[in-house]
Amino acid sequence: MAAVQPSSGGARAGQNPNLQGPITRYTVHFFIRGQDLVLNQNSHSDRSAKFLLGLKGYDRDGKALNWEGNEETVDIKPEELDLIRKNGIPASLNIDVPTAGIIHLVTAVYDRNSGMAGTLEIQLQVTAQVNRDTSQPSEPRRP
Numbered sequence: 001m002a003a004v005q006p007s008s009g010g011a012r013a014g015q016n017p018n019l020q021g022p023i024t025r026y027t028v029h030f031f032i033r034g035q036d037l038v039l040n041q042n043s044h045s046d047r048s049a050k051f052l053l054g055l056k057g058y059d060r061d062g063k064a065l066n067w068e069g070n071e072e073t074v075d076i077k078p079e080e081l082d083l084i085r086k087n088g089i090p091a092s093l094n095i096d097v098p099t100a101g102i103i104h105l106v107t108a109v110y111d112r113n114s115g116m117a118g119t120l121e122i123q124l125q126v127t128a129q130v131n132r133d134t135s136q137p138s139e140p141r142r143p
Contacts, residue, residue: 013094014066023096024126028055028107034085038113049074050112057097058104068095099126
């Protein structure tokens, strides 16, 4: 997971149109284990994985601050199957959250082929910090 301060006036990451004030952008990198996905076979002897990815940021009182989601379909050729089963499927989502206080970031993966899901909650201490050497924002601390 990486965090940056997006440029002011740029497009916001996430689906909350009412997100206001200073923000920190998080890029969350997922690696979905190949053995955790049901791969459907199609007519060309290829297989496909279909899954939903989601992120949701909450404040300490449980109020949703921002959310993002994406549906992914990955077509897998027979020669790629062993590599997918060994290394998984990489995916990423971006989300902006307010730069103030404790944020609970919840990640979710839902396999549309099997109906199985998994989640992970990460608590973040989001503060605006400037790296003195480069005058660039540094990554927020995790408590």
